[in-house]
Amino acid sequence: MPDTVLRPPREIERVIIRFAGDSGDGMQLTGDRFTSASALFGNDVVTLPEYPAEIRAPAGSLAGVSAFQVQISEQPISTPGDAPNVLVAMNPAALRVNIEALERGGVIIVNVDSFEDRNLEKAGYDDNPLEDNSLDGYVVYEVPMSSLTRKACGQLGVKPRDAERSKNFFALGLISWMYTRPIDPTLDFINDRFEGNERVIEANTAAFRAGYNFGVTTELFEYKYTVKPAELPAGTYTNITGNTALAWGIVAAGVQAGLPVLLGSYPITPASDILHELSRHKNFGIRTMQAEDEIAGIGAALGASFAGQLGFTTTSGPGLALKSEAMGLAVSVELPLVIIDIQRGGPSTGLPTKTEAADLLMAMYGRHGESPVPVVAAHSPSHCFWATIEAARIALKYRTPVLLLSDGYLANGTEPWRLPTATELPDISVAFTTSPNHTDDDGNDTFWPYKRDHNLARPWAIPGTPGLMHRVGGLEKEDGTGNVSYDSQNHEHMVRTRAAKIAGIAADIAEIEVEGDVDADLLVLGWGSTLGAIATAVDRALDDGRRVARAHVDHINPFPRNLGDLLSRYEKILVPEMNLGQLSKLVRAEFLVDAQSLTKVSGQPFTALEIEEAIEEVLGD
Amino acid sequence: MPDTVLRPPREIERVIIRFAGDSGDGMQLTGDRFTSASALFGNDVVTLPEYPAEIRAPAGSLAGVSAFQVQISEQPISTPGDAPNVLVAMNPAALRVNIEALERGGVIIVNVDSFEDRNLEKAGYDDNPLEDNSLDGYVVYEVPMSSLTRKACGQLGVKPRDAERSKNFFALGLISWMYTRPIDPTLDFINDRFEGNERVIEANTAAFRAGYNFGVTTELFEYKYTVKPAELPAGTYTNITGNTALAWGIVAAGVQAGLPVLLGSYPITPASDILHELSRHKNFGIRTMQAEDEIAGIGAALGASFAGQLGFTTTSGPGLALKSEAMGLAVSVELPLVIIDIQRGGPSTGLPTKTEAADLLMAMYGRHGESPVPVVAAHSPSHCFWATIEAARIALKYRTPVLLLSDGYLANGTEPWRLPTATELPDISVAFTTSPNHTDDDGNDTFWPYKRDHNLARPWAIPGTPGLMHRVGGLEKEDGTGNVSYDSQNHEHMVRTRAAKIAGIAADIAEIEVEGDVDADLLVLGWGSTLGAIATAVDRALDDGRRVARAHVDHINPFPRNLGDLLSRYEKILVPEMNLGQLSKLVRAEFLVDAQSLTKVSGQPFTALEIEEAIEEVLGD
Amino acid sequence: MTDQATTTRQDWISDQEVRWCPGCGDYSILAAVQLLLPELDVKPENMVFISGIGCAARFPYYMETYGMHSIHGRAPAVASGIAMANPDLDVWVVGGDGDMLSIGGNHLIHALRRNINMVILLFNNQIYGLTKGQYSPTSEVGKVTKSTPFGSVDHPFNPISLALGADATFVARTHDMDRKHMMEIFRRAHSHTGAAFVEIYQNCNVFNDGAFSEITSKQNRSSMLIPLEHGKPVRFGDKLEKGVVIGDEGARIVDVADVGEDALHVHDEGNTNPGIAFMLSRLADSPHEPTPIGVFRHVHRPEYAEAARHQLVEAQERQGPGDLQALLHSRPTWEVT
Amino acid sequence: MTDQATTTRQDWISDQEVRWCPGCGDYSILAAVQLLLPELDVKPENMVFISGIGCAARFPYYMETYGMHSIHGRAPAVASGIAMANPDLDVWVVGGDGDMLSIGGNHLIHALRRNINMVILLFNNQIYGLTKGQYSPTSEVGKVTKSTPFGSVDHPFNPISLALGADATFVARTHDMDRKHMMEIFRRAHSHTGAAFVEIYQNCNVFNDGAFSEITSKQNRSSMLIPLEHGKPVRFGDKLEKGVVIGDEGARIVDVADVGEDALHVHDEGNTNPGIAFMLSRLADSPHEPTPIGVFRHVHRPEYAEAARHQLVEAQERQGPGDLQALLHSRPTWEVT
Numbered sequence A, B: 001m002p003d004t005v006l007r008p009p010r011e012i013e014r015v016i017i018r019f020a021g022d023s024g025d026g027m028q029l030t031g032d033r034f035t036s037a038s039a040l041f042g043n044d045v046v047t048l049p050e051y052p053a054e055i056r057a058p059a060g061s062l063a064g065v066s067a068f069q070v071q072i073s074e075q076p077i078s079t080p081g082d083a084p085n086v087l088v089a090m091n092p093a094a095l096r097v098n099i100e101a102l103e104r105g106g107v108i109i110v111n112v113d114s115f116e117d118r119n120l121e122k123a124g125y126d127d128n129p130l131e132d133n134s135l136d137g138y139v140v141y142e143v144p145m146s147s148l149t150r151k152a153c154g155q156l157g158v159k160p161r162d163a164e165r166s167k168n169f170f171a172l173g174l175i176s177w178m179y180t181r182p183i184d185p186t187l188d189f190i191n192d193r194f195e196g197n198e199r200v201i202e203a204n205t206a207a208f209r210a211g212y213n214f215g216v217t218t219e220l221f222e223y224k225y226t227v228k229p230a231e232l233p234a235g236t237y238t239n240i241t242g243n244t245a246l247a248w249g250i251v252a253a254g255v256q257a258g259l260p261v262l263l264g265s266y267p268i269t270p271a272s273d274i275l276h277e278l279s280r281h282k283n284f285g286i287r288t289m290q291a292e293d294e295i296a297g298i299g300a301a302l303g304a305s306f307a308g309q310l311g312f313t314t315t316s317g318p319g320l321a322l323k324s325e326a327m328g329l330a331v332s333v334e335l336p337l338v339i340i341d342i343q344r345g346g347p348s349t350g351l352p353t354k355t356e357a358a359d360l361l362m363a364m365y366g367r368h369g370e371s372p373v374p375v376v377a378a379h380s381p382s383h384c385f386w387a388t389i390e391a392a393r394i395a396l397k398y399r400t401p402v403l404l405l406s407d408g409y410l411a412n413g414t415e416p417w418r419l420p421t422a423t424e425l426p427d428i429s430v431a432f433t434t435s436p437n438h439t440d441d442d443g444n445d446t447f448w449p450y451k452r453d454h455n456l457a458r459p460w461a462i463p464g465t466p467g468l469m470h471r472v473g474g475l476e477k478e479d480g481t482g483n484v485s486y487d488s489q490n491h492e493h494m495v496r497t498r499a500a501k502i503a504g505i506a507a508d509i510a511e512i513e514v515e516g517d518v519d520a521d522l523l524v525l526g527w528g529s530t531l532g533a534i535a536t537a538v539d540r541a542l543d544d545g546r547r548v549a550r551a552h553v554d555h556i557n558p559f560p561r562n563l564g565d566l567l568s569r570y571e572k573i574l575v576p577e578m579n580l581g582q583l584s585k586l587v588r589a590e591f592l593v594d595a596q597s598l599t600k601v602s603g604q605p606f607t608a609l610e611i612e613e614a615i616e617e618v619l620g621d
Numbered sequence C, D: 001m002t003d004q005a006t007t008t009r010q011d012w013i014s015d016q017e018v019r020w021c022p023g024c025g026d027y028s029i030l031a032a033v034q035l036l037l038p039e040l041d042v043k044p045e046n047m048v049f050i051s052g053i054g055c056a057a058r059f060p061y062y063m064e065t066y067g068m069h070s071i072h073g074r075a076p077a078v079a080s081g082i083a084m085a086n087p088d089l090d091v092w093v094v095g096g097d098g099d100m101l102s103i104g105g106n107h108l109i110h111a112l113r114r115n116i117n118m119v120i121l122l123f124n125n126q127i128y129g130l131t132k133g134q135y136s137p138t139s140e141v142g143k144v145t146k147s148t149p150f151g152s153v154d155h156p157f158n159p160i161s162l163a164l165g166a167d168a169t170f171v172a173r174t175h176d177m178d179r180k181h182m183m184e185i186f187r188r189a190h191s192h193t194g195a196a197f198v199e200i201y202q203n204c205n206v207f208n209d210g211a212f213s214e215i216t217s218k219q220n221r222s223s224m225l226i227p228l229e230h231g232k233p234v235r236f237g238d239k240l241e242k243g244v245v246i247g248d249e250g251a252r253i254v255d256v257a258d259v260g261e262d263a264l265h266v267h268d269e270g271n272t273n274p275g276i277a278f279m280l281s282r283l284a285d286s287p288h289e290p291t292p293i294g295v296f297r298h299v300h301r302p303e304y305a306e307a308a309r310h311q312l313v314e315a316q317e318r319q320g321p322g323d324l325q326a327l328l329h330s331r332p333t334w335e336v337t
């Protein structure tokens, strides 16, 4: 396809594109393909999909709008970008819902065919925005995508209604041209994905080429652009969502622990995909059980742990609430178990498809009695892999349930991930106890299920092991023997010992590191998925000559052992969070530092700009 | 019964007696009777029962020991006392389990008949402690209670085995003589309680008189004592447990709100008695539903609230954990509901019959998402009544679930309570909405279920009201209309509004007051059932010339509006808690004050001495 | 509107846009309910729809009545509280097979055994719709779904058998392709005092399309649906050539010609012994064989909320209305002056 | 001890003091289990007892095996994980009527429908023992307890019917007064592959004494217990003068003299249709009428854990053993150099 636009492509450093359309329009697929092509091309890419909550809201309605934002860059990036530079709007509703996010002066490419009365009305437009000058501040390109797609496909004998389904590939072709993307990966993808369905392959290919050619041949567009490959560390990369990385982390944890995995889970958005992914990898000896509810899910996982497997359970907020009581049991019986919470908008059913990070305090305290559990948080899609292995490592070594927090933004967002080699993965295996560990007063060898090692972990002796039969349970246990004990002093001792065991993990986790201007007055302290936005904001502030540092906690219970020290070195501490200030509460209580909250609870991740502005405000001038 | 001990009774200010025996020995009844007689006599009394966890542990075993401690005093008191002065031990196990608590030099009265080989062995005594000088530091009275009882009853033709059952009344008679208690109330009680069972009435009466007479006639005891009536505020008093007071508080809340009550509950120690008590008062229009589990219990209560009744649910820690998700729904649908947690030893099944106050942080944060609920704590048995009405008041006025915390110590402990008159009870009624509250753009009257009043409470329009049909649910709702809304800004607004509503309650609750030396350097800050021990300790410290103040929070969310101010006035803050420092975490985070924890997690309430010592330590000298 | 004794379909339609997938069977169930209500002597303000979570559970939003879209699986519990609180309300529970048989199975069976006054509509589409296609406790063994890429291995519930096992007093089945039948069954369920359980075969055309078409499609109905009608022999087939007999092995399908009309089982929904109804429920293990529809069981048993209320009345008669001061003084008291 | 193929009763007794109330029926059930195990070819280290909370649920502490005293109602869920994890283990679940039918009802019916390999012993004493005497979902209507001082108003479950409604593959009933019968039933349950449900009438002599004595006391047994024996006509009575027939109304008790021996129902526990078993379960609504005991149903159906394991084996055969590096590289990758 020779290019008739004479000017060479303009080099740009990055671009943020948002594809938006009706849920039926295939925008997720379009965005995903564009992302993959860009990743394969070598750009750094970060994505943010947004689904409607309904399975299929009425076509053309505001509720039915589905969008996918991607930033592609020649520099390493860590967010999907703040305001998109380009909005592809397949219908009036998509325009209406997304226009506010677009940067002032940005580019809008609309499928003009869809801007007819019925659709305008469904989107709540009294007048056609393409005609009433309301888009004056933007660069608008009106492309008759539907009709051009119908035409392109019609030549193949595809019926107009079916042809229309391919219009997302038209849009993809057009944008691929516009940003000088390689086309082969997409053509290959079409062949793969729709294998066996020649008609669809042909139609989508035709639509994609038509879109591309539309860019080539019309003079509608002044420029095309190119974004050079980014300079990323050498290695093999794949583009990965947080949920896939997390599922693979579970697989890897099993492999690295040398233990079969059992996942007990009950479907819930946005965690279900982990169950889906894991259930495909049975050849790793992974058992997935779709339980009757969340309680049964954690119950089965705990049972598997008792039997010597590595138990996992995955859920989101409402499910985590239901698991509270069983987590308390896991604390009491001191068995390895990883509980994974993919946070979403709350309270209650809340906003199931939107992100939020407001389950932190529940993770810390959502159990009755003194019931401490380690809490680990993932900070990027690929980090979900590592955080899972880390959570499993702690669970195994300390025989404790561990809570791993991710969120909807990480779960569905993507980033390129340099795949680790086998040697980069830690060995997290632990030994089962297979022989008596105690000599009783009469000199007999015996097994004490609550005799602890130097990490305060109790022995893990599994059913099937001769001679080590023992019973565990949720009643308070006598130190050492594990027999039921109602003794006051023993209870006091056990409560404090369980707390000490978890607190002691601080010695076994990485210290927290400061980035940016180490000697600054202001430290931005983050956790979880805010990392990308914070890093970008701090980098920009540093570029602007501001003195600011940042640090990110991946271990929230216990905190890294140097965190208190670190915090005491900064006069001001800003904690951006997708909740009303939960980490902030924890560090204030623990270190008595006047941490200030920057909170956002809109179901949307922070933009770097929001954090940058807060930094400016705190620093004053 | 003329008294042959010639010396007049010695006047003492207070005495602490612990009755201990096998669970089958009726020690709870004995303690309870002694308490009632003393209360009727006019003493101030505070009790501490202790049950074994087993229904009936093997007779004579350590696990089967049941005890009941009571302090009677001529001064107002607020704890059952630290170390008992007198221990009544019905068997070797009871002696063994309780001797450690007894004050050095204290009095031990044993049923010497039970100190035979089998029982000694069951109690783990190698030698008979009555013979091996191990009790040398104490004043020991050996009384053949079993045989004397058998003898007394035998004259009535009661079989020896049956007679033996009355030996607790022998003990009661003896102690009643020793402390110059009136005997009529007990004789009346026996007649009442065992009405219709003449045999038992006669046997118990005979045993009681025999015990009393044993004191009168033998010269075993040098002195008898008397404790004068206390000077309590004028009024009609009853001796009440926290659970009864709480149940009556529920009845009163219904009456004062003018609403029928529905209690949805699932039995659990130590909360079940509230269900039991309430189920007896159906003539108040109170419905009690023993649900299939805790979730159904709160579900039914919430349903009743939706339908316009006053919904309550009662439970203990494990049950509260299960209710987490449904509480989140209640937060979201903003309906009045009172959730009552009688805390017990945790984590998990823990120590079901022992007290602890470690559910505070779960009460605050044990729900996913930003899900704030008011938290109220009861601080004494009788205060359970008032705290329940206060919780209901807040729930009704602000249309919110409210969490009320009590604990096992309050639940089963007793104190004399001056009964309130009708006029002392607050009117907590609220009006249902019965007509449209909004005019839409077209000028039509309509009902907006989420249009708030100046307290930010939404209208309560109940099914059956014509024209106000509406739907509520756990998905995020549009401000005003209550329609499902996935809008970002709306969600942000609603999250913050729900938080503001709860925070705003601070303006509507009592300020916290300081007692003791207002200008001291040290403030002892407490919550819940520690009040008695703290007050006693602070009083003693003040008596010793120490400069110390104290304050007690009954509202934990929101805190009283003057709490921050108050805390800032003291250099040192000591927070005694029956957990590992939960309130302390909250005040540190909120007010950045260096509150120091004094923690106890032994299943036992604080003694005043423990707090006194901590005060001494903090103050130094 | 609501003051009049009669309503029109329009009166039952809320102002919220219906957001199920186009073609979803839920639409026809909604229509059946909204068409039926005007025929009953009921007022919108006395009607309460309670649901859990799922596609089906969105139902209350579309009804111009009182309603609560509660949490997953808990609708029968919430509804129980409402039914206890106010006997004048007409309480309906709506939920999917995941909502009411998976996470909510326990509340369902307890509501049924208690016989608490409510109509329970189970939208059985043999799939989790809202969470985008996992298998459910009614999915057939071997079902390939997102969570079971190699096929599910667990045996499904037969919801009618389960309800009968829980001793439900009203048990019926209908399907989303037959509005008239639905309306008739809903009418019957509504008239029942106690818990009325209705299983509705509902097509999820997105994640489990055609699950029931073998038995519910127009052309198959006469040969694949076995209508249960009180007092009538159980027969079906284009020419009513098939019938059901009860034998020592259970219920089984026969050619009427082989056994003679008199040998056919005559359906008695009022049989206090649920044994026969249970046998009928086992005629089909999955919607791929001739399947009974209609009312399996309809018997009388005291209703829970009414019995509870009765105790209140009795208590008042016995003890007089509650007197708070008397209660406070009901234990031994003493005076301090 | 545990290396030998044979064990003695003593090998199964843990060092923990048994702490039920003197006279509690739980003792005889414990004895029956501890007497049976030496007769089976099993080793203590392969035996796992899982329970919830309640008096009955203390059971594992007294067994010298592996065990977990979990949380209220959740034992079947925990046991499912164990059964899935290790097929060599013998998993037993023990719990009371509150534990397994009230809070844990859902896990129970799901374990039964899944047919997951475990023996489930339901100690039905028709009361909450551990929490000191509230009514349970098996208590009779009108039961006066601490939580129902004026009598309970809810209709109880029939646990056998419920289990059959959930399509359990092995369903039996026995009682704590007949050690031999218990042992026989436990033996049969243990030999079953899948979920074996055993209801045991158990006397709580403290809070519900004598609940079953009308049918289980020595002098009443022959006239009040109806033994179900595979392949035999169902007969009972001192002189076997009574029998059971199946008719169009359900199962009913007759005088053998009236109907003749041949009319009696011959029990077939292997009937794949659970209809007859269900009818038998309805012969008695409460333990105050002649009540069937023995094995109601014993059929084969694929076991869940085994089916799940089979998928793992198949996957390995198809895809080879899991290769982590291959998995990581299974999506499109690119090289950066």
Ligand SMILES: Cc1ncc(C[n+]2csc(CCOP(=O)(O)OP(=O)(O)O)c2C)c(N)n1
Binding pocket: A266, A267, A268, A269, A294, A318, A319, A322, A349, C053, C054, C055, C056, C057, C071, C072, C095, C096, C097, C098, C099, C100, C123, C125, C127, C128, C129, C130, C131, C136, C204
């Ligand atoms: C506690 C909890 N767990 C899980 C979910 C996720 N969830 C919502 S609906 C649903 C199941 C939907 O299936 P079904 O009940 O059959 O309804 P359908 O969508 O098919 O109508 C699940 C698992 C949730 N909302 N809450």
Ligand SMILES: Cc1ncc(C[n+]2csc(CCOP(=O)(O)OP(=O)(O)O)c2C)c(N)n1
Binding pocket: B266, B267, B268, B269, B294, B318, B319, B322, B349, D053, D054, D055, D056, D057, D071, D072, D095, D096, D097, D098, D099, D100, D123, D125, D127, D128, D129, D130, D131, D136, D204
């Ligand atoms: C979550 C939770 N709710 C309630 C309880 C209190 N509880 C313990 S056992 C029990 C019921 C006991 O009855 P059952 O299961 O019949 O056993 P039994 O004691 O009669 O053998 C209850 C309600 C608990 N431990 N945990």
Ligand code: SF4
Binding pocket: A055, A056, C019, C020, C021, C023, C024, C025, C026, C055, C056, C125, C129, C130, C203, C204, C205, C206, C207
């Ligand atoms: S997913 Fe299925 S059940 Fe849900 S609305 Fe769509 S078609 Fe209906």
Ligand code: SF4
Binding pocket: B055, B056, D019, D020, D021, D023, D024, D025, D026, D055, D056, D125, D129, D130, D203, D204, D205, D206, D207
């Ligand atoms: S309370 Fe009842 S069931 Fe529990 S141990 Fe005592 S007698 Fe047995």
Ligand SMILES: [Mg+2]
Binding pocket: C054, C096, C097, C098, C123, C124, C125, C126, C127, C128, C129, C136
């Ligand atoms: Mg479904």
Ligand SMILES: [Mg+2]
Binding pocket: D054, D096, D097, D098, D123, D124, D125, D126, D127, D128, D129, D136
């Ligand atoms: Mg029981």
